Amino acid sequence: MMRALKSFGAFWYDFIIGDDWQVAALVVAALAVTALLVHAARVNAWWLLPACAFAALVWSLRRATAGKP
Amino acid sequence: MTAALPLVLTVFVACAVEAIEALTIVLAAGLTRQWRSTFQGMAAALVVLAAIVGVLGPTVTLLPLTALRLVVGALLAIFGLQWLRKAILRATGYKALHDEASAYLREVAAAEAAPEVAKRGVSDWYAFTLAFKGVLLEGLEVVFIVITFGDNQRDLGAAVVGAAIAVVVVTVTGIAVRAPLAKVPENALKFVVGIMLTSFGTFWGAEGAGVKWPGNDAALLVLVPVVAAVSLACTAWLRRARRSGGAAGSRLQASVSEGISGP
Numbered sequence: 001m002m003r004a005l006k007s008f009g010a011f012w013y014d015f016i017i018g019d020d021w022q023v024a025a026l027v028v029a030a031l032a033v034t035a036l037l038v039h040a041a042r043v044n045a046w047w048l049l050p051a052c053a054f055a056a057l058v059w060s061l062r063r064a065t066a067g068k069p
Numbered sequence: 070m071t072a073a074l075p076l077v078l079t080v081f082v083a084c085a086v087e088a089i090e091a092l093t094i095v096l097a098a099g100l101t102r103q104w105r106s107t108f109q110g111m112a113a114a115l116v117v118l119a120a121i122v123g124v125l126g127p128t129v130t131l132l133p134l135t136a137l138r139l140v141v142g143a144l145l146a147i148f149g150l151q152w153l154r155k156a157i158l159r160a161t162g163y164k165a166l167h168d169e170a171s172a173y174l175r176e177v178a179a180a181e182a183a184p185e186v187a188k189r190g191v192s193d194w195y196a197f198t199l200a201f202k203g204v205l206l207e208g209l210e211v212v213f214i215v216i217t218f219g220d221n222q223r224d225l226g227a228a229v230v231g232a233a234i235a236v237v238v239v240t241v242t243g244i245a246v247r248a249p250l251a252k253v254p255e256n257a258l259k260f261v262v263g264i265m266l267t268s269f270g271t272f273w274g275a276e277g278a279g280v281k282w283p284g285n286d287a288a289l290l291v292l293v294p295v296v297a298a299v300s301l302a303c304t305a306w307l308r309r310a311r312r313s314g315g316a317a318g319s320r321l322q323a324s325v326s327e328g329i330s331g332p
Contacts, residue, residue: 028147065307
């Protein structure tokens with residue numbers, strides 16, 4: 001039972017988070033800051049999430065290819 | 070129907086990629102073992118998937134749209150960025166291309182080596198579990214895409230139509246050629262799906278966080294090409310880096326050989 005639960009969890013982790021958990025962390029953080037800016041500071045920060053998504057992609061690609069020929 | 074076309078097309082391409090991967094596994098099980106147990110495995114997986122859709126579909130619809138868009142948008146953006154990352158690394162040679170022909174040969178070799186064991190009313194347990202796992206895992210991805218896209222656009226019917234067409238087209242083509250669909254440009258498809266998932270995910274996620282997009286839904290018409298342009302720029306950047314890295318490596322190797330063979 002535990003093994004089945006573990007492999008079920010591993011499947012969903014691999015399915016959604018994939019090879020780089022830091023991309024997921026950056027997207028979640030960007031969404032939290034966007035919500036904060038919209039609701040607390042009344043700033044319509046529509047640009048923040050796309051900017052962070054692009055930065056996360058470039059950063060992840062840079063780390064994945066660093067030192068590789 | 071015209072308004073639903075982008076949704077149908079996005080779900081169609083995403084589900085076609087998953088269906089091609091499931092087809093490779095089913096063909097390996099059916100052609101090398103036996104079709105009866107393979108079909109039983111497929112049928113069992115489809116029953117489990119139908120139960121998941123039956124439970125999850127209505128539950129997700131009950132969630133308020135803002136919360137749904139925040140959670141699903143975040144999931145889709147993360148999911149889409151992972152697809153894009155993988156597709157860019159494959160397109161630039163930093164990661165090996167996913168090859169359905171070699172994946173098929175690996176499955177066939179494993180299927181031929183496994184003993185034939187009858188279990189729980191199934192004459193070939195290996196063929197049953199191989200088909201069951203393949204269809205269930207790839208099917209779960211299809212279900213995830215259909216429910217998230219369908220519920221967010223409040224048009225589950227259009228998402229189901231896109232997925233159904235993808236599954237039918239891949240199945241019919243698979244039956245016709247009786248071989249894995251190795252000629253389908255899978256990485257290019259994954260690249261397109263990554264762009265769409267990232268764009269929709271970013272759009273819905275930000276909306277869920279309370280953002281008002283300039284131009285409302287029309288913002289997607291700008292967001293999709295911008296995500297595509299950034300992804301293509303990343304591909305060009307990594308290709309250039311790889312070429313210049315390779316050239317620098319060759320120069321280094323030449324100077325080392327020169328030093329060894331020199332006076």
